[in-house]
Amino acid sequence: MTSTFDPQAGQTVPQAQLTRPSGAAPATAVPPTPYRLSGARWWREVGWRHVVGIVAVAFAVFPILYLVSAALNPLGSLVSTTLVPRSASLANFRALFGDASRPFPRWLLNTLVVCVAVTFVQLFCSALAAYAFSRFRFKGRRLGLLSLLLVMLFPQILAAVALFILFTDLGEIVPSIGLNTLTGYILVLCGFALGQVWLIKGFFDAVPRSLDEAATMDGAGHATIFFRIILPLITPILAVSGLLAFVGVIGEFLLASIFLRDTNVKTLAVGLFGIIDADRSNNLGLFAAGSLLTALPVVLLFQYLQRYIVGGLTAGGVKG
Amino acid sequence: MLKINRTLAALAGVALLTTACGGGGESGSTATEPEAAPSAAESGVPTRGDADLVIWTDDLKIDAVKKVADGFGETNGISVDVQAITDTQSNFVTANTAGNGPDVVLGAHDWIGNLVQNGAIDPLQLTPDQLGEYSDVAVKATTYDEQLYGLPYGVESLVLYRNTDMVPEAPATLDDAFTAGQAVVAAGKAESAFLLPVGEQGDAYHMQPLYTSAGGYVFGRNAEGDYDPTDLGVGKPASLEAAKRIAALGEKGSKVLSRSVSGDNNISLFAAGKAPFLLSGPWAKGDVEKAGFGYEIQPVPGFKGLAPAKPFAGVQAFFVASKGKNKAFAQEFVANTMNTPEAMQTMFDMANLPPALTALQESAGASDPDLKAYLDAANAGEPMPAIPQMQSVFEPLGKAYAAIVGGADPVATMQATGKTITDTIAS
């Protein structure tokens, strides 16, 4: 039970050294050298974590296992699916990729285009706004922060008709952002561009102002300070909010079902719902296979971002 | 100052990572698609709402409609776009009002009342000769306020599926079926005697055969033979009798009916061999066939000594939108192209619904006993009421059935439900 195998430790230290203001104590609690714990102490300090982890994993994973089992079940029905797969057929996956009237790869591509675009816009706008809220003092700042949160509370499901009419009109003026286009759908989701402001602002607050001030003295403009000094410091929270934004978009169904009609512009959520909606008990296997593949980008993204999220373990130490 | 590069690299990494996934996923598809990635919106959508004929349907029928529509497009030299929509009815009404809807929409006949009260569809002008080609129940169902609003192409109704490996003899009455089913359960060969979806929300559609056989009705008919919203059968004495019968079959009675059986699992339970009987429609056939045991289909029988069961008949039809951008082509497509034996044959072959065209019913039904059973059941059924007031009936009535099956007092529940529905219709 040593820490030398921890892949994060080695990667994040250099970054932390670059960003940590001098004078702060080494923020990491990672022991630099491997050592062994006695059995009892290991249980007390580490072992129980595995117990908790395994219980949590069991809870988290059993519905997913069921989904896997359904996806591998060629019969593809609710009743014939058990937690432990009774068969391992890839028929459902093959069917997903082999049916021209249900172009699953196309849906996947559309979904990823939408997710990446919306996530990018959301991160960009949110980070900008969060910086303003954190660094500048201006009239209406507190009101702005509060109303931002309140506006997000509007039950969107009931504003769908208004959005529909808005985009019908927009589509007549500029056809490429109307209904039934991916750009229009991306645009409507960008309405929540400030969705991550609160989260990011909290982290800006933790970045000491002395950094900005010093850079100002150095002759840097405000934009330079923001993009070159501040933004890199908050990589962990950008990673977190990026993931949250991505997941928020990938599962969006309500607006997608209203906006996207052509088979070729559908996202996974609408496309898959169409499959299960048409015949719920018969298509479960297909649906499950599609759902699993939908989860894949998120899992991969998390894999990739994990080191940034946890990388903050040391980088975040700037607050001290 | 290395940091900005790092952040950008992270973002670029995300983009790369995700497009890489997309690229990987593409491999099963045509080679031209991946390049559309950055500009999918412009290049990926060859025909948007501005095609010369836009048709809305669902996943199950899109291939069939596409085939006929493509032929129509070729003949007339126009572009045709067939789209699979979820929640078609409400999306259609909203889109049509906004002037952004399709030209033709496929749906069930019981939408007509709502579509007409929203001015969303135009009547069709079929000649009496043309109409005579379709089965009576199909024409009756698509006629509303004395106008024909839809071109029927499919008729559906509930039938009784039986696992012949468990029960070889066809039951003559519902009671026979229940007895036979309970015997199979008692012998340990099945978990459920009779699969009729109830669920926690109830299911008035599937309960209708039992309800009507015991004398119940939903709406009476007026002098012209149309459903009369002021004559509600729920809460009337016959409905109370029916409710008592249903209660006797419920969880506190013979346990033939259970809320655990729902629309989500009833078909797959039957296909998994867990019950000898299934009350369902033609849509269950795919699963039943795949299941690999012997089965037979018959119209739903009635209770012993009572009226025959009258399940609702549902008719699938083509509607012409009132505010479509291409109304001339829409009328032409529905009234002249779809309204032909060839197109109806295509719909039947590819969408696999029991046909509404009489000639097709006879030719296809002759060689297919299953289809014959579906058609017999549908032709003998009552069209589901299309009047908008029907929206006030299904939900409360279903919930009443769920409560009764769960053990609530049948008479009080039915009376309360009758009052709820009457109040809602009046408001």
Next chain:
Amino acid sequence: MVQTLDTEPTQDLLAPPPPTGPTRISVLLLKVLLLGTVIGLAFTMLPTMLSQGRWGYLVALLLIVVAIVATYATKRGLPAKYLLPGTLLLVTLVVYPAVSTAQVSLTNFGDGTRTTQEQTVAQIIGASVVQTPDSPRYNLTVATTGSKTDGPFAFLLVDPLDEDVFVGTEDGLEELEGATVDGGFVTEADGYELLTPVEVNQAASVLGQFTVPTEEGAIRQLGIRQAFEGSSPLEYDEGAATITNTSTGVVYSVQQQGDREFFVAPDGSRLSAQSWRANVGLRNYERALTDSRISGDFLRIFVWTVVFATLSVVLTFTVGLLLAVTMNDPRVRGQRLYRSVLILPYAVPGFIMILIWSSFWNRDFGLINDLTGLDVNWLGNATAAKIAVLITNLWLGFPYMFIVATGALQAIPGDIKEAATMDGASGFFSLRKITFPLVLVTTAPLLVATFAFNFNNYNIIYLLTEGGPFTPDNPQAGGTDILISYTIRLAFGPNGAQFGFASSIAILLFVLTGVIAAIQFRFTRALEDVH
């Protein structure tokens, strides 16, 4: 180099930045380029807006361009430069639809009232046309003596039975001599230009009004290639706003019934179920606030809504934070794997998993009773159903909290933790007294947002229980109904979609959630925390 900078004494941030040289030009160029693009884009939209007469959008577009130019072309208003992009998107795509929803709440817009009165009359009269008995169904060729889009049009008709050829104009029907007929259709006629199917379709709006008057009624186009003779018994009198059925003599006049107007006969029967849109003032709000059914159910549902939202936040946050703390020890082997698996519930789109979960809770065939050996009718018993909803929502929501808490934990300075450990604080004590409060400070706004989200979490209720179970005497309000699922059922249920009513509910719920969230903010003093 950052490290050395930090030792500088604190400076006044408002001090003017020292002048700098060469970079300015490139920045300026970039600015000009970007602003130019914005203005250019706006200009390309202008012609369409002008030709379609979309003045509202035109004004909005101009305002947006002015805002962008004013913000970025000048040196003033530094905060605005950072706030504008997101705010523009928020205002146009969230605030504006919310405002138009508020406008809809003052109307009776819904099923049966989606059209204007004028459209309704046209629709009713148009739908009443019936074919004249025994009249022929003509083969139609549309022709024009003028323009192919505006007419004047003529119908070149062939009676398929006796092959007689006619020409129909606005003046009436007469026989046509010298036309070439092929396959039952006129293919050539002197003085007439024939329209192709596509041209007929394009002229549909004009042709739709074009009829050839006859003794028995009028000949109308039917599709592309057919025409029929038909008539409507209904006549509309615009001045009196009445519709008369000429065959029965009944006069239908406009009358108010319920929240809408209909054409009604003297005996009270409606001509059609189709009504039209009208302003109803605050009547929707009145109805929402005074309806006896709503007030009877409100308290119970409101309490459960608050309990549901609160417990959802508390449970997911507790579990998420505990797991984050547990996994936040570098000595745990397989940390990465644990974390990756723990976020799986978050990775699969929520609505899919809710559908799967709803089958898990089935009494006889569900996984939960199967695995636990219980025989609970989860979704059939109000208390059990509430527990089922909470557990499902915990499963769906804890990974979010896990991610957020994992992120937030990184912000806790290591030396504080070390200090606590050195002071001999137990793991639990340091968690409760140090970690928890610090994480709470960072995440408080998110918790409030999560509360608000769950307060209006329609999906989980609708897809899991549909609000059920219901008692026999009340099919309107179920055991797990929260306010939004309950009111949506009222607004979109038994009487069709009632958008006006639904919008008033949206506004009321918005106010309610806002007030609760604002109170919570006061309470957590999250705003006070930031100077």
